[in-house]
């Protein structure tokens with residue numbers, strides 16, 4: 320399988336890999352399943368102005384899944400929760416030039432953002 | 445690392461390069477200056493010389509497996525040999541019974557041929573191997589009925605390299621008057637084969653896993669006790685009517701020379717290859733959560749099939765771009781399909797996906813093995829550093845107890 324340069328770049332040098340210690344300012348989303356070949360964990364840290372000031376990920380999956388999650392950690396930083404929720408899989412797939420068989424990786428990344436936001440909001444009801 | 449050429453070829457079970465000595469012999473059978481005649485031409489020396497070359501090759505193939513040259517039928521490869529053996533025997537003996545027994549870990553050339561016979565009305569039992577990949581003799585005995593006419597069990601498995609006990613299976617088959625076919629595509633030059641003592645009736649070979657050319661193979665058809673086949677390819681009546689078609693002299697000569705070399709060098713070669721396989725395995729086995737797939741004892745020297753838990757297979761292959769290896773997952777489609785062989789051993793999907801088959805051969809060097817060890821270790825460590833599953837495992841979370849949000 321041929322990978323786009325951007326996928327290779329994120330795969331070779333993934334951005335924001337890691338774990339944020341959990342507290343009230345943190346939202347964690349974990350999506351996917353090992354049996355399906357990909358699991359993403361995305362964490363966001365939200366400041367008092369409601370802006371995502373940090374994001375970290377870990378991903379078990381193919382190069383496109385790793386690249387998709389790496390990319391969204393870059394994109395969500397500096398955004399409000401509503402703005403982050405506006406990131407769609409089509410944006411991700413387009414940016415990374417994902418082939419059709421890898422679109423599900425971008426869908427998973429979108430799901431991961433939604434799951435992290437949900438988790439954060441559930442702590443602040 | 446200076447003189448290592450990348451990528452490193454560690455996929456000798458997929459195919460081998462042709463040995464230069466073999467290529468030289470083949471090249472002599474092509475042009476006007478060479479031995480280009482049709483071996484079936486009776487009326488001139490071009491035909492006679494070509495026939496002599498084919499006869500020599502037939503003897504060389506027979507010699508490697510201790511058979512009579514009259515028991516060797518040329519084909520286009522192991523796929524055709526499997527088809528001719530299984531369909532040929534089933535069709536010929538269908539009045540005796542309609543039941544065939546095989547193993548779930550056979551090559552597709554056997555499994556899909558059996559599927560076709562099912563569509564023609566035969567009944568096929570696909571036995572589960574044991575966890576180590578080996579056939580359970582008791583299961584074979586239990587599956588056998590008075591309708592069983594054919595047992596087809598491979599000698600060496602192409603993915604995990606395990607060696608089946610074809611002597612014991614043959615003894616059982618002969619005692620019960622059942623035809624026994626063995627796919628030996630992966631075993632020539634790797635395991636001793638003595639068809640004078642083995643009670644095997646039909647055996648499939650190909651040249652391209654033993655440093656010969658692709659596109660040529662042979663089927664051993666036993667003469668005593670005689671085994672009959674219905675031809676699958678009709679025409680000029682070549683190969684005693686069992687397989688028509690003009691013989692490809694250069695291909696056949698290549699297979700003969702490749703098998704001659706295999707017989708001569710097998711013992712020393714296997715020792716060298718085993719040393720490198722063990723070096724590879726020893727370089728990797730102290731890592732956490734690595735699993736060898738298939739029995740390590742009953743296994744050819746050149747195969748290491750190993751799963752790296754908590755690492756996804758396709759990303760591993762990507763990280764190992766400098767190695768030409770095979771992966772247990774067919775990652776060309778959106779729905780990852782794990783290897784049916786590893787599934788049949790009872791491996792879960794994750795372990796099947798994260799498996800790598802390293803197959804070592806004649807031209808592998810110790811430097812390449814050392815380079816491979818470093819590369820694989822670095823790749824697995826990097827990907828585990830990225831893996832949330834690895835974190836969970838390290839935190840003592842049982843991944844089976846997690847409710848995954850499948851998509």
Ligand SMILES: Cc1ncc(COP(=O)(O)O)c(C=O)c1O
Pocket residue numbers: 458520521522523524551553598600601602627629630650651652659660661
């Ligand atoms: C066990 C086994 N059987 C059959 C085949 C098919 O051989 P060929 O490519 O010569 O048709 C192979 C190789 O792919 C094999 O490994």
